[in-house]
């Protein structure tokens with residue numbers, strides 16, 4: 007179970023390339039800041055919400071795949087989380103649509 | 108578990124960590140998921156109220172806390188990466204840094220709770236606040252538990268209990284923490300931003 | 303059997319089964335009173351029969367849990383019981399108190415019973431399941447404390463296993479939550495509030511731990527699977543049970559005058575309560591699949607696998623059915639509740655006690671490992687008769703409940719309670735028939751222990 011992960015840092019150490027987990031962290035930070043801006047501006051509307059939800063889906067899937075290491079495991083385990091995320095986030099979208107349209 | 112097909116060839120049977128933690132993670136995700144959907148559909152019945160109350164939240168605090176948790180999660184990943192190279196000292200440092208950030212989350216969250224308490228907001232104020240307080244408090248308790256787990260791990264690293272060959276326990280605890288992070292990543296836009 | 307002091311379990315098991323028979327007889331009496339209103343009037347009024355039925359249930363389950371503990375703890379701790387004598391003394395005190403209480407219910411009007419036992423000094427009587435006179439409750443606390451002292455000391459001085467810790471945690475929880483039975487505030491809302499802290503936190507909290515521990519013990523013995531696997535499962539099951547069960551108490555707070563958020567909290571957390579029950583199903587089947595030996599006691603295996611399945615159905619599925627506030631708004635206190643109460647109690651707690659009795663009794667009666675094949679066949683018949691008739695009792699009550707709710711609460715012209723009861727009496731007749739079959743199954747269970755024949759011996763390797 008403890009085989010080194012793909013992101014194993016051995017090959018990266020000392021080089022200029024960023025580790026995959028660092029890239030993910032940067033992406034997460036960027037998306038969060040974008041959300042904050044949207045929130046501060048009080049933006050609303052179908053397109054904005056759709057973008058927010060897609061961003062949320064990307065963020066959570068990245069955490070699951072890279073941080074939690076699901077990318078390395080059998081498809082079943084990964085799919086449970088993906089189905090969950092798509093389901094929950096999709097239904098959040100549906101609920102928003104029901105309330106706002 | 109034997110029928111590993113071409114599709115999954117080269118993959119590990121289970122995700123990292125003890126498989127039991129995955130049962131826990133899925134169950135926890137289910138719990139939070141039900142909360143999220145209850146919120147979303149309750150909101151659809153009462154959009155004005157939710158939109159109005161949402162404006163009273165401190166979005167900046169919410170966003171900072173998101174950054175804090177994300178970064179804390181990232182530090183835990185780095186801690187494990189260090190263990191994989193048998194760099195116990197570094198691993199411990201990353202882990203304590205993750206714990207430090209987790210504690211910052213707690214402080215910010217307490218500040219938010221205090222502000223609401225000060226404004227006289229309770230679970231019975233309205234449906235939005237019922238959800239806001241319930242969900243964030245439920246999550247808050249998970250952060251506290253997660254911090255306890257991280258602290259145990261940090262001390263174990265110091266004692267040299269984890270090595271490049273044997274750090275299953277660490278991946279188990281780490282994944283619990285990532286779950287706490289993942290849930291907040293959904294909670295933040297849902298409660299603070301989407302309107 | 304490896305330790306002499308495990309014999310202390312035997313009287314507890316015997317008493318449990320005898321009281322169980324009593325419980326069912328009173329169930330049948332009530333079942334008949336449902337359709338023939340003046341049956342046994344005025345000798346045994348319905349409310350008295352109900353009290354006897356439910357109190358006997360609780361008391362015999364406690365006997366079963368205690369017997370299970372006395373059997374399990376020495377073997378887990380790998381040492382003799384701290385004091386076998388104490389176990390026997392407490393047995394007689396407990397049995398005496400139980401019999402006196404039931405006789406009190408049957409022979410003296412309840413109000414008189416309350417008066418002569420000095421209820422006004424510390425009023426605790428009159429609440430469902432907790433009707434016992436205050437002095438009896440105090441006696442019960444002393445018995446349980448003695449029992450906990452005895453078993454805790456044993457575990458502390460011997461080998462400490464996860465199974466015995468979980469069992470102990472459940473038993474201490476049982477004792478501690480029972481203390482809420484002594485708090486009886488005047489305010490009716492608070493009264494109900496604390497009442498549920500006993501009743502709900504027992505069956506959907508600490509008793510589940512007891513069930514998990516006993517189930518794990520029996521399965522380890524029957525399958526020979528590694529402890530390590532079992533322990534992990536136990537940890538998750540406890541965690542999920544407590545996480546969902548404690549706040550899940552809220553599903554009883556919907557309509558008693560508590561703040562509205564309980565409708566959300568109760569719904570959400572109790573909707574998750576089936577998870578630990580489901581985990582127990584997976585756990586049991588996992589163990590059965592991984593088994594390392596073919597234990598000769600097939601009947602015990604049947605009980606051990608049947609328990610989580612029926613518990614999941616009764617508690618998980620039938621509980622979920624009416625646990626969401628918008629549903630419970632209609633179903634509250636209807637026959638749906640009774641349907642769920644019967645199957646959940648049977649599946650989780652009756653069956654787990656029968657499972658350990660089934661496993662332990664042959665050895666307590668001096669047999670090597672299991673009863674004879676002939677005896678086991680009868681016992682398996684009893685399993686199916688009781689279990690299937692309980693399924694039917696549940697289904698009939700569910701049918702009665704749906705009609706009741708429709709006619710009385712939802713339909714165009716809501717009708718009065720008694721009018722509706724008349725209309726659904728066919729379901730009550732069928733419930734009574736199923737109840738008779740249940741009793742036959744129970745009698746067969748008892749008979750099976752007296753059937754001789756060539757006994758099966760040591761576990762054969764698979």
Ligand code: HEM
Nearest residue numbers: 505553572575617621622624625634635639643646647650
């Ligand atoms: C082995 C476990 C369980 C047992 C023995 C049990 C037993 C009972 C009993 C006897 C009652 C009736 C109490 C009374 O009003 O006198 C009851 C009520 C109830 N139970 Fe359970 N139960 C169990 C688990 C569950 C679970 C897991 C759920 C939810 C998923 C649940 C949901 C409910 C609800 C909602 C009520 C209230 C019904 C009403 O409003 O009338 N139960 N239970």
Ligand code: HEM
Nearest residue numbers: 326329330332333639640643644647648652733734737740
């Ligand atoms: C192991 C078997 C049984 C168990 C665990 C059991 C358990 C219970 C419980 C927990 C209650 C209280 C329910 C509530 O408050 O909603 C109850 C009530 C009752 N039981 Fe049983 N019971 C069993 C067998 C039977 C049988 C065989 C019958 C009759 C055929 C029966 C008839 C009744 C009746 C009529 C009530 C009263 C319901 C009411 O108040 O309207 N029970 N039983």
Ligand SMILES: [Fe+2]
Nearest residue numbers: 502506551553
């Ligand atoms: Fe309950």
